Amino acid sequence: ADLWWMSRKYPAGGILEDASNAWCSMPKPIFIAHAGGGSLCKYSNSKEAIADSIARGYKIIEIDVDLTSDCIPVLSHRFRPNNEVVFDYRPSLSEFLSTPICGRFTPMTLSQCFTTFKDFDGFWAIDSWGVYRSGMAFDLPRYLVENLLEGQVRNVIYLANSLQEAIELAKSGLFASVHCGLPEDIDTSNGIWQLPYLVRIYIGAGIRSVTLMDREISDLTKQVVATLRKSGIKVSICGVETCERARTWIEVGADCFNTDALSPHQMRFEK
Numbered sequence: 001a002d003l004w005w006m007s008r009k010y011p012a013g014g015i016l017e018d019a020s021n022a023w024c025s026m027p028k029p030i031f032i033a034h035a036g037g038g039s040l041c042k043y044s045n046s047k048e049a050i051a052d053s054i055a056r057g058y059k060i061i062e063i064d065v066d067l068t069s070d071c072i073p074v075l076s077h078r079f080r081p082n083n084e085v086v087f088d089y090r091p092s093l094s095e096f097l098s099t100p101i102c103g104r105f106t107p108m109t110l111s112q113c114f115t116t117f118k119d120f121d122g123f124w125a126i127d128s129w130g131v132y133r134s135g136m137a138f139d140l141p142r143y144l145v146e147n148l149l150e151g152q153v154r155n156v157i158y159l160a161n162s163l164q165e166a167i168e169l170a171k172s173g174l175f176a177s178v179h180c181g182l183p184e185d186i187d188t189s190n191g192i193w194q195l196p197y198l199v200r201i202y203i204g205a206g207i208r209s210v211t212l213m214d215r216e217i218s219d220l221t222k223q224v225v226a227t228l229r230k231s232g233i234k235v236s237i238c239g240v241e242t243c244e245r246a247r248t249w250i251e252v253g254a255d256c257f258n259t260d261a262l263s264p265h266q267m268r269f270e271k
Contacts, residue, residue, distance in 0.1 A: 003197035010167065010204030012231075023060060023123045023157060023176055024208050024234050029246065030256040031264050032125055032236065033058040035077050038260025045075035046105035050117060057264040059122035060157065065110055066130030067138055068093045073110040078130055081105075090134070114148055123176055125157040125258075132161040145174055157209075167205040179236070181211045187221040195224060199231050207233070209256070214239040217252055225253040 023030070036045040037053030045064050053061050064077040069090045074097075079087045081101045091099070093109070101107050108116070114124075128140050145153055156175040160166035166180040182198075185191030202210070210228065214237055215221065225235050236256035237249050243266065246257055 003194055003201070006163075006167075007197040007200040007204070010201050012200040012203040026059060028255050029250055030060065030234075030236075031058055031262055032060040032062050032256060032258040033263075034062055034238075034258050034260045036061060036063055036075065039263075041081060041102045041105065042260050043077040043081045044101050044105050045077055045081070045108075046101045047108050047113075047116060048105045050113065053263075054117070054120055054122075059264070060125055061120075061122065062125040062127055062159075062258060063110075063113060064127045064130055065140065067134045067136050068096050071136055071138055073131065073138070073140065073143060075108050075110060075113055076130060078133075110143075111147060114152055118149070118152070123155045123157050124152075125159055125179065127159045129159075129161055141169060141172075141174065159211075163201070166207055167201065170206040173206075177208045178206075179209045179211065180207060182224070184213075186212075187215075187218060187224045189220070192220055192223070195227055199227060199233070202233055203231055209234040209236055211236045211238050211258065212254075213237070214245070214249075217248065222252055229253050229255070 033053035035043045036049040037058070039052055039056065040046070040049050050061055063075050065073050066076040066078060068074055069092050072093045074093070076096070079091065086099060097107055099107065131138055131140050141158065144156060153174065154176055157177045157179055158169055158175045160169060160178055160180045163180060166178050169175065170178040183191055183194060186194060210233060212235060228235050234255040235253065236258055237254045238258040240246050240249060240257045240259055241261035243262070246262060
């Protein structure tokens with residue numbers, strides 16, 4: 001019932017134009033460096049990982065943002081790089097910055113990241129899940145608008161944590177794009193009913209891209225991808241780490257990969 005109501009509130013307005021979301025016009029396939037880049041150490045979000053990803057040709061770099069105990073946004077995947085617990089509590093800023101990531105890499109605040117890599121001419125995909133789950137009163141979109149240069153703000157792809165947040169931010173037009181995840185059961189017999197309502201909501205609100213986790217590719221999965229693409233919505237697959245798997249998803253119609261292992265320089269795709 002909620003999806004039906006929201007699809008009436010945000011009626012589809014036709015195919016969306018690429019001009020309003022420049023990253024969507026990149027040559028396909030598009031690669032996103034997961035958590036700053038995984039070639040050095042998974043989930044590192046470190047200075048070295050980002051520099052390595054830029055050198056490897058990524059034009060979109062995802063960074064995970066969390067909050068220290070003194071409410072400073074920093075780059076961290078729940079303070080657990082490489083799935084190993086570094087802190088069993090929320091550290092202060094000084095504790096965080098004085099503790100090398102994975103014992104050898106440089107931690108950064110969000111502000112330091114944008115200052116250090118101010119000349120990066122690509123897009124930043126900001127995952128705000130850490131801020132969202134912290135329970136702390138912190139308005140990350142407002143922080144970005146108030147603390148980044150205008151050009152940097154326009155190069156942010158904001159990864160929303162709920163459909164309502166995605167709609168609100170997409171309608172604001174603050175960022176290059178607002179991205180959201182598809183429901184986990186969307187390509188099952190229990191979830192496929194949501195698809196027509198979701199498509200209308202996405203298009204009506206101006207949401208240009210969605211994520212689907214890598215999974216077994218069923219006929220329903222193919223239907224989901226085809227429907228989204230036909231509506232002008234880019235489909236990103238998270239967790240694809242081999243060339244063979246990427247090619248399989250490209251045949252299905254995926255546009256983009258959020259990955260630790262693959263890079264733009266590793267593969268050449270036939271047109």
